[in-house]
Amino acid sequence: MFQKLKSLPLRVAKRVARAIQDQDAKRYAAPASDDGGGPQVKDIPDTELADLPAEAVAYDAAKAVTESGLVFVDVRPLAAYRAGHVPDAVHMPLGEVVYRLAELPPDARTLVYDDNGEADALRATLFMRARGLEFVYTLTGGLSAWQRLGGKVERKNP
Numbered sequence: 001m002f003q004k005l006k007s008l009p010l011r012v013a014k015r016v017a018r019a020i021q022d023q024d025a026k027r028y029a030a031p032a033s034d035d036g037g038g039p040q041v042k043d044i045p046d047t048e049l050a051d052l053p054a055e056a057v058a059y060d061a062a063k064a065v066t067e068s069g070l071v072f073v074d075v076r077p078l079a080a081y082r083a084g085h086v087p088d089a090v091h092m093p094l095g096e097v098v099y100r101l102a103e104l105p106p107d108a109r110t111l112v113y114d115d116n117g118e119a120d121a122l123r124a125t126l127f128m129r130a131r132g133l134e135f136v137y138t139l140t141g142g143l144s145a146w147q148r149l150g151g152k153v154e155r156k157n158p
Contacts, residue, residue, distance in 0.1 A: 070109050075120050085154065086152070111136075112138050114143070118142070121139065
């Protein structure tokens with residue numbers, strides 16, 4: 001299916017991607033709880049994610065592009081987000097990514113992170129790319145690396 005999408009004009013491919021996002025939003029309409037419950041990106045079959053390349057971005061690269069409109073997406077549970085997050089990050093727990101994806105600007109460069117840059121951020125990144133967001137990356141090392149290397153963290157409610 002992705003090979004067919006590649007050959008479509010960009011305008012048409014974006015419409016198809018948005019239609020798929022709308023379908024997913026209807027399919028997974030039950031809201032997730034604060035702890036990331038509800039529909040999960042991890043419930044998406046691996047076969048849908050297997051051949052999508054995810055790119056991890058190191059802290060230096062992430063910091064360099066923060067001035068150019070990068071959107072940070074925090075996929076951790078609400079309690080972890082409240083404890084500290086990248087300033088102005090969008091809080092979108094992994095369990096809500098499926099039906100909140102349309103909230104993200106389709107052409108923005110998006111950097112997804114969790115606590116340590118492992119499975120949750122990677123799965124969210126792969127899912128977002130599969131659904132048509134082209135410039136989505138995973139922050140290598142997650143929030144832990146961000147803090148360790150001097151990145152700013154704020155503590156406020158979403």
